[in-house]
Each structure stands twice: as structure tokens, then as C-alpha cells.
Amino acid sequence: MQPSAARVRAFEPRRATLLDPGTHALFLDVDGTLIDIAPHPDAVRVPEGLVGLLGSLSTRFGGALALVSGRTVARLDALFAPLALPAAGVHGAEIRLDAGGPVTSAVPPFPERLRQGLNDLARRFDGVFTEDKTCAVAVHYRAAPDAGPLLGAEIAALVEACGRGYGVLAGQMVFEVKPEEHDKGSAVAAFLTQPAFAGRTPVFVGDDVTDEAGFLAARAYGGAAVSVGRRLPDVDTVLPDAGAVRDWLAGLAAGTVR
Numbered sequence: 001m002q003p004s005a006a007r008v009r010a011f012e013p014r015r016a017t018l019l020d021p022g023t024h025a026l027f028l029d030v031d032g033t034l035i036d037i038a039p040h041p042d043a044v045r046v047p048e049g050l051v052g053l054l055g056s057l058s059t060r061f062g063g064a065l066a067l068v069s070g071r072t073v074a075r076l077d078a079l080f081a082p083l084a085l086p087a088a089g090v091h092g093a094e095i096r097l098d099a100g101g102p103v104t105s106a107v108p109p110f111p112e113r114l115r116q117g118l119n120d121l122a123r124r125f126d127g128v129f130t131e132d133k134t135c136a137v138a139v140h141y142r143a144a145p146d147a148g149p150l151l152g153a154e155i156a157a158l159v160e161a162c163g164r165g166y167g168v169l170a171g172q173m174v175f176e177v178k179p180e181e182h183d184k185g186s187a188v189a190a191f192l193t194q195p196a197f198a199g200r201t202p203v204f205v206g207d208d209v210t211d212e213a214g215f216l217a218a219r220a221y222g223g224a225a226v227s228v229g230r231r232l233p234d235v236d237t238v239l240p241d242a243g244a245v246r247d248w249l250a251g252l253a254a255g256t257v258r
């Protein structure tokens with residue numbers, strides 16, 4: 001995968017962010033950041049060369065590279081096999097702190113009544129479906145965009161009625177019903193206590209409002225935030241799309257871009 005000069009030029013620094021593989025840590029969102037958005041979660045394609053690129057980049061950064069996703073870690077492992085990178089899944093509700101290590105989660109089982117309510121709700125709308133992530137449930141409506149407002153209101157009411165520690169994150173054509181205690185920011189903080197990451201300056205790259213907690217954490221630790229596709233609040237830099245992220249990462253891995 002060769003970096004394209006034109007795409008790398010699209011990298012717009014607001015604050016100069018020169019990355020040093022010896023002192024920075026990379027936190028990478030997945031859907032819309034590393035891989036292009038697809039009509040269905042199972043229809044995504046991992047571009048040729050991306051797995052090798054992530055492996056090389058992780059080595060170059062001394063292991064200080066983590067995936068931080070709304071997907072489960074098991075799903076990330078299936079997408080990026082044979083890599084088993086440090087990874088946070090389900091917006092920080094599960095985490096693998098070391099490459100190849102165990103995945104841990106301190107989150108209690110998802111309330112059965114809320115799960116049932118979300119499944120029943122989804123069945124009322126053509127094109128709407130739930131994705132069960134064990135400790136969280138995503139309600140997808142990409143195939144039924146007009147359903148968004150009503151769906152959002154009904155999900156909020158179900159979560160309110162549940163009344164214990166769950167919240168709704170409105171992502172890309174999806175409502176993520178998840179434990180409130182964890183988010184991508186808590187995941188960044190957890191990684192930064194680990195030997196491969198400790199003392200490094202975090203850089204968080206993401207494309208969605210669900211990444212904002214990660215942006216805030218990276219900046220709170222003296223690092224930087226990069227948004228993809230649009231300028232999200234409080235980011236330092238914007239890249240136009242996932243292709244540009246991959247080009248930038250390829251440049252970092254090759255040592256031709258900082």
C-alpha cells in the first residue's frame with residue numbers, strides 16, 4: 001500500500017502534530033476510519049495490505065497501537081486475523097490490554113427486558129435490525145433512514161424505563177445502547193497504564209461522535225485528535241476519508257510521513 005502524495009497533502013494540521021514512533025501511541029477507530037463504511041456491519045471489506053500495515057505500524061511504534069471500536073474484540077480479531085492487537089471493544093466495555101492477551105470485561109449482563117424491548121422495537125420497522133454485542137445492543141437503521149427520529153425517541157424511552165446505568169450513543173445510522181460507565185476515553189486511559197503505552201503521547205483517530213470521548217482523552221493526556229470525513233469538535237486535524245487514513249498510516253509505517 002503506497003501513500004499517495006495528494007492524499008497525504010489533504011492532511012490539514014490545525015496544530016502541528018509530528019508523530020514520533022518512539023514517543024507517540026496510536027489509538028485507531030475502525031469503521032469509517034480504517035475501513036470504509038458498508039451497507040451492513042457484515043459487508044465491510046478489509047482492504048488488501050491493511051492487516052500487514054497495522055502489524056508493521058504496531059512494531060514501529062513499539063507495540064503502542066490499539067484498536068478502539070464499537071465492535072466486539074472478537075469481531076475485530078475476525079476482521080484483522082491473524083493480528084490480535086491491543087483492542088477495546090464495545091466502546092470500552094471490553095478490553096485486551098496486551099497483544100494476544102485475554103479480553104476482559106467488568107460489565108454486568110445486558111438487562112434482558114431492555115434487550116427484548118429493543119428487539120421488539122426493531123421488528124416494527126422495515127430495514128431496522130439489532131446487533132447483539134452481549135454487553136450492549138446496537139440498533140441499525142442505515143436501510144431505513146426515515147425511521148431515525150422515531151426510533152431514537154423510542155429507544156431513549158426504553159433506556160429511561162430500564163433505569164440503571166445504560167445510555168444511548170447515536171452513531172452512524174445506529175443507536176448504540178451501552179453501559180454508561182465505559183467509553184473510548186476510559187479505554188485510552190486504561191491503555192496508557194500499560195508498559196507498551198505508558199509515558200507516550202496519545203493520538204486518537206476516529207470518524208464519529210462516538211469517538212469524541214477518545215479525542216478528549218487523547219488531548220487530556222497532552223496528545224492530539226484526528227477526525228475523518230468532517231471536523232468534529234476539538235480535533236487538531238481532519239483527514240478526508242478512510243483511504244486517506246490508510247495512506248497516512250502507510251507513510252508513518254514507511255517513515256516517509258510524520
Ligand SMILES: O=P(O)(O)OC[C@H]1O[C@H](O[C@H]2O[C@H](CO)[C@@H](O)[C@H](O)[C@H]2O)[C@H](O)[C@@H](O)[C@@H]1O
Pocket residue numbers: 029030031032033036037038039040041042044068069070071072131138140142171172173174176208210
Ligand atoms: O467504533 P467503530 O469501530 O467505528 O464501530 C462503530 C460501529 O461500527 C459498525 O456499524 C457501523 O458500520 C457498519 C459497516 O460499515 C455500517 O453498516 C453501520 O451503519 C455503522 O453504524 C458496527 O456494526 C457497530 O457494532 C459499531 O459500534
